[in-house]
Amino acid sequence: MDAGPIAYVRFVNALYEGNFDDANTPWDAARYRMDVQAGTPAQSLFTGVESGEPGVKDFVPVTPGADLQFSLRKAGASATEPALATTGKVSLAEGERLTLLAVGGMASVGTSEVNAPKLLALKDDAFGAVPPDEVRVRHVTADQVIADFFPRLLKTDSGEELPEVTPFTADPEVKGRAIPATTGRLLVRGSIDAPEPSQSAEVGYTLPSGALVKGQGYYVLSSGDDRRAMNDAGASSLLLIPAGKGGAVRLKRDPLLYFFHALIDGGALKVSSQGAPIATGLGYGNDPAVGDVAAGTAGHALTFSLASGTTVLDAFQTGPLEAGRRYLVVVSGRSGQTGAEGPRAFIVPDTFAPDAQDARVRFINACSSSPAQGVGLGFFDVAGDNSSRGPTYTSVIPDVTYGAVGGSVEGEGFPAPMGTDATGSYAWYAIRGQEGGASTERSVKGTRITRPHLFVLMGDWTTGPKFRALNLRNNSWTALTPRGDEAFKP
Incomplete structure (x- = not known):
């Protein structure tokens, strides 16, 4: 039996949170599941399609026509x-083949x-x-x-x-733009302000080998929120969608390195790789x-130097770096020293x-001067007056040696009790180490x-170490400091 003429439609769900005030709203996959219908009465084409990795659906047949219209609804609506x-x-x-792309922020549903x-609705045949x-790409900004x-x-x-593309639209050049088939990295840049939190002012994506095929056109759909700190479906990503063919490659943002300066007696630092600056203005104990x-699996060789150009640490190897991941790079030790307390870096x-x-x-x-047996992290309880340290030390993480995590x-859960004094609420942070052959606590x-925080112990053990706790749920990993930036004391 003749089924009659057929055209084809596919669906890509690139919706994200889109919250102007809070980029780190916890991801709820159910919030982004979508159905797509065609015509009146509505014919269901796609159901329950999530955003992110599973958000690209293959072509399905539809009856061609002159006035087709497609609608997007929450799953089950x-x-x-x-x-x-x-x-x-x-x-x-x-x-003919048509690609439907759901773009925009769920926090702005029903607004202007x-x-x-x-x-x-983009016609794949428009690439010609x-x-x-050649390889041709049509940029879609989502x-x-x-x-x-x-x-x-x-x-x-x-x-x-x-050329620049208006937000939440496709490049008006329907045939796409030619780029080299050898392109190994694509970068998205805002035309005025810098993306967060990058030194380069660009959001980079490393292409896997063979991702671009000569003679093929691609939709290059940039999606997600560059302010988002979590490696989830709402984070920045790039979709390579071949025109007229099924399948797609979702690329996560290139790794971000958060450089933390814990080098004693070191001035402001800058970081470079192969002579190109990566990060500048590192101040001792400041936010990264x-x-x-x-x-890539090869990683990068990094050089740490002073503003004067004097090299402090050369050829530090990062090791393999994964897309979508974030890494803390700590430079520590003591400037001008060699051996165990000389400058070094490690990556977490x-x-x-x-x-x-x-x-x-x-x-x-x-x-670097902490006890060889290691230092433990914990907290004290709060005394009855609600402002003094209580007598009970609770260990959370024991015996971490210098340079280790x-x-x-x-x-590990950190349920430190909260006290209140004239300056506000607080907790008693504590460390335990070997001093004079005995284990003692400081707070x-x-x-x-x-x-979630990365807790960094820094400074000199003899004169009093300090800490910085880096908040991994904001994009800058802002450092929480001790009250008044004081040192740990017995």
């Missing part, structure tokens, strides 16, 4: 309910905001016949690269800059400076689960943590 977004009227001839959900020695949603552009690692580099990946939102820690010993990869007041 009745076809009589108002749609989140609809396309204009689309004409599809027999054999620029990032309110939209359903874009791509010359056999991302929050900058807070005010200025246009953004796509760049290649060989220097090509494609953030740089981005290409992902963020291994907390993306959905972890509670008070938990990993402990990094960056105090303590605690499970997903962190200091600090604001109580409520989110």
Whole structure:
């Protein structure tokens, strides 16, 4: 039996949170599951499609026509309910292929905001016949690269800059733009403000070998929120979607390196790789400076130097760096020294689960003069007057030697009790180490943590070490300091 003429439609769900005030709202996959219907009465084409990794669905057949219209609704919603977004009227001839893309922020549903959900309808056949020695790309901007949603552009690692594209639209050049098939890295840049939190002002994506095929056109869809600190479906990503063919490659953002200066007697530092600056203005104990580099198994060799150009530490090897991951790079020791207390660096990946939102820690010993047996992290209780240290020490992470990281990869719970004094609420942070052959504890007041943190011990053990606790649930990994930046005391 003749089935009649057929055209084809596929669906890509690139919706994200889109919250102007809080980029780190916990990800709830159910919030982004979508259905797509065609026509009136509504014909179901796609059901329960999540955003992120499973968000690209293959082509399905539809009956061609001159006035086709498609609608986007939350999964399970009745076809009589108002749609989140609809396309204009689309004409599809027999054999034509159409790509539907859901873009925008769920936090802006029902508003007139620029990032309110939209359903874009793009004809794959518009690419035409791509010359056999070319690769063509059509940039679709579905991302929050900058807070005010200025246009953004796509760049290649060989220097090509494609024209700017209005946010939450597709490049008006329907045939796409030619880029080298050898392109190994694509970069998205806002036209005015810098993406967060990158030194380069670009969001980079390293392409796997063979990702681009000569003679093929691709939608390059940039999505997610560059302010997001968690490695989940709402983080910055790039989709390579071959025109007219099924399948897609979702690329996570290149790794971010958070450089923390714990080098005693060292001035402001800068970090470079192969002569190119990655991060600058590292101040002792300050919030980390953030740089981005290409992902890869070979990693990168980094040089730490003073503003004067004097090298402090050369050829530090990062080891393999994964896309979508964030790493703390600690430079520690004592400037001008050699041997055990000479300058050194070590790297710590963020291994907390993306959905972890509670008070938990990993402990990094960056105090080069700390006891050889290691230092433990814990807390004291609060005395009855609510402002003095109580008598009970609770160990959380024991015996971490210099340059090592303590605690499970997903962190250890840190339920330090809260006290209150004239300056506000606080907790008693404590460390335990060997002194004079006996184990002793030191403590200091600090604001109580409520989110996952990397806890860094720094400074000189004899005169009094200090700490910084880096909040991994904000994009800058802001450092919490001891009360009044005081040292640990017995």
